Amino acid sequence: MSDPLTSYRKKRDFTVTPEPSTAGQASRGGRAFVIQKHWASRLHYDFRIELGGAMKSWAIPKGPSLDPKDKRMAVHVEDHPISYNSFEGDIPAGQYGAGKVIIWDKGSWEAVDGDPLKQYRSGHLKFELRGHKLHGRWALIRMKPDSQKKEAWLLIKEKDDYARPALTYSVVDEMPDSVAGLAVKEERKPAPVAASPRKHAKMPAGAVKAALPTHLAPQLATLADAAPGGAGWLYEIKFDGYRLLARVSGKSLRLYTRNGNDWTAKLPALTAALQRMKLPAGWYDGEIVVLDERGLPDFQRLQQAFDSAGSAAAVSYYLFDLPFYDGYDMRGVPLRERRKLLQSLFNTKTPAPVRLSDAFDVSAKDIVASACRMGLEGVIGKRQDSLYVTRRSTDWIKLKCTQRQEFVIGGYTDPQGSRIGIGSLLLGVHDAHGKLRYAGNVGTGFDARGLAALANKLKAISAASSPFSGATGRYRKVHWVEPLLLAEVSFAEWTADGHIRHSVFHGLRSDKQPQAINRENAMHIPAAEPQSKTLESLKVTHGERVIDAASGITKIELIRYYGLVAPLMLPHLKGRPVSLLRAPDGLAGQLFFQKHLGEIKMHGVRQLATALDPGHPPLLEIAGAGGLLSAAQMNVLEFHTWNALKTSIMKPDRMTFDLDPGEKTTWESVQQAALLLRAFLQQLELEAVIKTSGGKGLHVVVPIKKQHGWDTVKDFSHAIVDHLAGALPDRFVARSGARNRVGKIFVDYLRNGFGATTAAAWSVRARPGLGVSVPIGWDELEKIKGGAHWTVADIHARLDQGNAPWEANGSRPQSLARPMKILEFKPARK
Numbered sequence: 057m058s059d060p061l062t063s064y065r066k067k068r069d070f071t072v073t074p075e076p077s078t079a080g081q082a083s084r085g086g087r088a089f090v091i092q093k094h095w096a097s098r099l100h101y102d103f104r105i106e107l108g109g110a111m112k113s114w115a116i117p118k119g120p121s122l123d124p125k126d127k128r129m130a131v132h133v134e135d136h137p138i139s140y141n142s143f144e145g146d147i148p149a150g151q152y153g154a155g156k157v158i159i160w161d162k163g164s165w166e167a168v169d170g171d172p173l174k175q176y177r178s179g180h181l182k183f184e185l186r187g188h189k190l191h192g193r194w195a196l197i198r199m200k201p202d203s204q205k206k207e208a209w210l211l212i213k214e215k216d217d218y219a220r221p222a223l224t225y226s227v228v229d230e231m232p233d234s235v236a237g238l239a240v241k242e243e244r245k246p247a248p249v250a251a252s253p254r255k256h257a258k259m260p261a262g263a264v265k266a267a268l269p270t271h272l273a274p275q276l277a278t279l280a281d282a283a284p285g286g287a288g289w290l291y292e293i294k295f296d297g298y299r300l301l302a303r304v305s306g307k308s309l310r311l312y313t314r315n316g317n318d319w320t321a322k323l324p325a326l327t328a329a330l331q332r333m334k335l336p337a338g339w340y341d342g343e344i345v346v347l348d349e350r351g352l353p354d355f356q357r358l359q360q361a362f363d364s365a366g367s368a369a370a371v372s373y374y375l376f377d378l379p380f381y382d383g384y385d386m387r388g389v390p391l392r393e394r395r396k397l398l399q400s401l402f403n404t405k406t407p408a409p410v411r412l413s414d415a416f417d418v419s420a421k422d423i424v425a426s427a428c429r430m431g432l433e434g435v436i437g438k439r440q441d442s443l444y445v446t447r448r449s450t451d452w453i454k455l456k457c458t459q460r461q462e463f464v465i466g467g468y469t470d471p472q473g474s475r476i477g478i479g480s481l482l483l484g485v486h487d488a489h490g491k492l493r494y495a496g497n498v499g500t501g502f503d504a505r506g507l508a509a510l511a512n513k514l515k516a517i518s519a520a521s522s523p524f525s526g527a528t529g530r531y532r533k534v535h536w537v538e539p540l541l542l543a544e545v546s547f548a549e550w551t552a553d554g555h556i557r558h559s560v561f562h563g564l565r566s567d568k569q570p571q572a573i574n575r576e577n578a579m580h581i582p583a584a585e586p587q588s589k590t591l592e593s594l595k596v597t598h599g600e601r602v603i604d605a606a607s608g609i610t611k612i613e614l615i616r617y618y619g620l621v622a623p624l625m626l627p628h629l630k631g632r633p634v635s636l637l638r639a640p641d642g643l644a645g646q647l648f649f650q651k652h653l654g655e656i657k658m659h660g661v662r663q664l665a666t667a668l669d670p671g672h673p674p675l676l677e678i679a680g681a682g683g684l685l686s687a688a689q690m691n692v693l694e695f696h697t698w699n700a701l702k703t704s705i706m707k708p709d710r711m712t713f714d715l716d717p718g719e720k721t722t723w724e725s726v727q728q729a730a731l732l733l734r735a736f737l738q739q740l741e742l743e744a745v746i747k748t749s750g751g752k753g754l755h756v757v758v759p760i761k762k763q764h765g766w767d768t769v770k771d772f773s774h775a776i777v778d779h780l781a782g783a784l785p786d787r788f789v790a791r792s793g794a795r796n797r798v799g800k801i802f803v804d805y806l807r808n809g810f811g812a813t814t815a816a817a818w819s820v821r822a823r824p825g826l827g828v829s830v831p832i833g834w835d836e837l838e839k840i841k842g843g844a845h846w847t848v849a850d851i852h853a854r855l856d857q858g859n860a861p862w863e864a865n866g867s868r869p870q871s872l873a874r875p876m877k878i879l880e881f882k883p884a885r886k
Contacts, residue, residue, distance in 0.1 A: 100119075333406060478502075758870070
């Protein structure tokens with residue numbers, strides 16, 4: 057028999073790649089499956105099933121869908137060894153399939169209706185999956201062969217209790233992380249979970265029958281700068297404790313931190329109390345705290361409870377959500393309905409350690425004021441109609457009484473006077489590129505007992521050199537440590553150079569990863585939109601229509617994209633006039649800009665006052681997430697914004713430079729041009745941020761104070777480009793036109809005129825592949841492979857960075873007075 061792994065081995069150099077070279081042992085029962093998320097030249101998902109002594113493999117560009125209407129392309133590739141099932145890691149550059157690989161799902165499978173090998177050879181394989189994320193019946197169907205070298209198949213979810221419509225749920229977006237190390241409970245016949253005989257009210261709309269997942273990431277809140285306006289919110293106390301999720305499955309009850317660490321053994325009293333409640337199977341979300349004499353959460357006492365034997369009995373568990381309940385996935389149910397079910401589980405016999413987190417439908421201003429007077433950390437606001445998502449969301453917000461967050465400890469100083477142990481802790485946060493930056497120190501808030509224990513922990517992780525990237529403060533004697541411990545610290549403010557002032561230590565945290573700690577920046581959260589206009593209930597027509605033949609992206613996938621990035625995109629659209637690029641027949645049809653609504657109605661796309669542009673129809677703005685979705689339903693692909701806000705329409709608040717390469721211009725030349733432009737702007741004492749255009753070039757944006765009119769700002773930007781073109785004529789041109797810029801770059805300053813627009817950050821671009829305009833950091837520029845480095849198909853690999861690169865690089869408004877003087881530019885007199 058021929059070796060099924062011959063092709064696999066020929067493509068790889070095992071002296072370089074960490075991928076396994078040996079075949080591996082057959083799994084128990086001989087029916088394993090694995091899905092590996094693979095960031096190669098383009099993100100895709102590798103679906104593999106154990107069959108015939110190897111892993112039959114298909115590359116699925118968009119990943120699996122739980123919607124039976126979605127027929128996902130699956131390209132048959134070479135067989136992989138069974139040992140590949142446990143592979144996670146980075147395939148080095150220059151190797152076949154170079155890029156990061158994680159185990160997105162794994163488990164066992166079973167053929168339906170006959171011999172699986174015979175079905176596979178016939179090109180019609182029906183099977184049932186039992187994994188962490190994928191369950192139920194599926195089919196792989198081979199398409200008719202064509203001239204392609206690789207076989208094209210379709211992966212289709214069959215109709216059963218695990219199917220879900222794509223409009224309301226995307227399993228690859230909702231569950232993006234690795235399941236490596238988790239064990240799947242094997243069952244001979246894993247039928248869909250049915251409701252238990254417990255008597256309860258009819259499940260609310262949005263509840264879907266589902267197996268209980270073995271792992272669940274909790275929904276996280278976003279720090280807000282102020283309470284949102286309007287109704288539709290409820291507020292809970294922000295507990296000064298640890299996030300904890302309880303998984304109940306029959307007699308089994310496990311307690312997990314937000315990072316998936318099992319704390320069941322640490323909390324025996326709480327585990328016993330929850331077991332006495334005889335809760336239905338499900339995931340229960342809450343926070344553990346230790347209360348002081350006044351009945352208020354005390355973080356240091358909570359930490360001490362884990363340091364002292366028996367003290368964990370003092371821990372209280374406040375429950376506030378139930379994403380899975382009694383055989384149903386409740387994440388598609390509005391919060392108000394989930395809370396009703398949760399509340400029904402509490403009565404006078406509920407054990408004392410388990411409590412319901414009260415919710416208040418009151419003014420945010422009043423409850424924040426009350427919380428602060430009581431000495432609490434703050435409050436959590438939640439949209440009453442929001443769904444439960446396993447990521448950070450603006451549907452849940454944090455409103456704090458004082459600034460407070462976690463910091464990575466990078467060192468400590470010797471104690472002074474009568475103090476023992478340590479003097480102060482040197483703190484850091486990670487920037488947008490993962491580098492640990494010094495953020496100041498903390499020397500107050502310790503008690504004698506805590507100081508001695510902390511000193512011992514720090515000595516155990518001593519390091520020879522500083523873990524910080526860049527400068528730190530001036531200290532007489534510093535002891536460096538490995539950046540492994542986290543300190544919870546409150547403080548008065550951030551200084552201009554990124555350090556905290558008037559800091560107070562509250563304790564160590566052990567429920568978060570050091571790599572995840574960065575500076576928390578408060579966002580402005582808009583008022584709640586009516587639930588009737590969210591993605592879950594938006595009426596979509598022709599959702600199956602392919603918009604872009606190159607990527608195969610459909611209309612419904614574009615709408616889902618804009619729903620996904622709305623929290624990141626809305627700050628770039630807020631208050632700015634917008635122009636919309638529509639494509640009613642996709643990229644292959646006619647494209648046209650729309651600056652006014654006319655007879656068309658789009659919920660959430662608002663008309664501005666006619667006084668902003670006299671003599672013309674009203675300008676438009678996107679009023680919220682519903683506006684993005686309604687526009688996408690009306691076939692809008694691109695969103696372009698002005699360089700001014702509606703509140704000061706005649707005075708721009710930024711200058712934009714669009715680096716537009718001509719024919720025969722290399723991408724390396726575009727990168728160098730951006731760096732040269734930045735260097736010149738810095739000579740003018742101006743700082744800029746940068747983003748990919750989503751097309752061929754880059755956008756460099758300079759935030760400015762609203763001091764000058766359009767003509768002055770445009771003329772000054774023109775002067776900057778003229779200077780560049782004059783100094784470096786072999787690289788830059790100051791005139792548009794294809795003939796003028798062959799092998800050169802036109803720095804488009806025309807975007808700075810009245811009524812001119814530029815594609816907004818996170819906007820899709822109407823080009824083959826559907827690139828996305830993404831904010832980046834200057835130190836990322838050399839790693840970017842093109843203006844369309846990210847596309848709709850792989851953007852979720854970037855969402856965790858969000859707008860942080862711009863925040864880290866600084867985006868404060870700057871005066872143009874000094875730069876104009878340096879360039880000897882004199883504004884024209886009016």
